Amino acid sequence: MWYNKKSYPQGKFFWAGKKPYFIANIDDAKLFRKFNGYAISKRLLDKFTELKIRNLIIIYRFVERNTIYITNPSTFKTKGILVAFGGHSQYILPLKNWEVHNTDFKDDPKDLPVVDLEKWGKDVEYQFVGNTAVPVKKEEIIVTPISFQQSLFL
Secondary structure, rough: OOOOOEEEEOEEEEOOEEEEEEEOOOOOOOOEEOOEEEEEEEHHHHHHHHHOOOOEEEEEEEEEHOOOEEOOOEEEEHOOOOEEOOOEEEEEEEHHHEEEOOOHHHHHOOOOOOOOOOOOOOOEEEEEEEEEEEEEEEEOOOOOOOOOOOOOOO
């Protein structure tokens, strides 16, 4: 997932079964020491709301430590701290508000399409082929009335 007409990677969005997930890798450099937490872009949370993605599970994966941090968008918005950073707003969620698990998490889908956050839900739709989302461009369909020929058998 990318945004801002530039390649700023955000993470992966996918469905597993009937549950939506957003997963991103983190490391020591991504910890906001002042707030002792990890951040998510406000634009990203707003897009999830705009697209009416319900029951989203957000997973931050610290690969080197075999640790995952789990939360949801409402926790980010209610317990997070909104700050301007890097030219855009971000919610920083302190570590005490994350569910933490020491586990190796390797089962996220591979080869997902790159989703442009600004266009997601507007110019491109995604359909699933197996577990992989495949982009499908929306086309304008012009509806014209078709002349109707009466059946000879009436």
